Amino acid sequence: MSDAEPEDENSTTIDRNMAAENPQNAKAVEQIRELRQSIDNVDAAIVSLLAERFKYTSMVGVVKAKAGFAPADYQREDRQMARLNRIAIDAGLDPEIAEKYREFVVTEAKKRHRRIAESGGNPGVLDVFA
């Protein structure tokens, strides 16, 4: 625990200093450290996959804008919802989390599709990362 940062009751900073000051918790701190490394690896994989996903949806946005299609396709969304629900159950994930993930990426993709359509099908209106 850093001397400079007081803790409040809703936060516990878990690191090597904290373990050194609280030997009775050293094992718990070490377990959390290892689990966090796995969580960080999963996050790196997911963020990399999100990068690919938004490249694909940006391409969809360009095709839609050129063909004059609307950003949304509700029938597609219904099918995605049912499919991700099945995948979540098979994978042992609360389907509510899969649905929140779907809402998050679909909302972001639609925002970007609208920007592409407004600029006449030019994805360059997005930032350098999209």
Add this chain to the structure above:
Amino acid sequence: MSDAEPEDENSTTIDRNMAAENPQNAKAVEQIRELRQSIDNVDAAIVSLLAERFKYTSMVGVVKAKAGFAPADYQREDRQMARLNRIAIDAGLDPEIAEKYREFVVTEAKKRHRRIAESGGNPGVLDVFA
């Protein structure tokens, strides 16, 4: 386009029927179909990884509850934020999306940690999927 579902100006249903009715758009529909298959593959991978992530965070929740640690660790969150920002830029993803992803998973994990702590370290209080 299904006869039963009228379209509004904000939604275009893109499928084989629509392509058959609008031959001038057939190429765009086919391009979107292929891109959507890639998007679906990415989503299957991400939902599977989210399942692993929530297994790990559930384990962290049990360790924290048993050791009496609070669900939150703001210093950990600051490090995660900086790390995911770097990974997003390297991967070509708008860092704003990576930050929204982080907020989403951290919020869900904290909710579950609180439930675990309230039940005395028993992750069984979560549903069968967690």
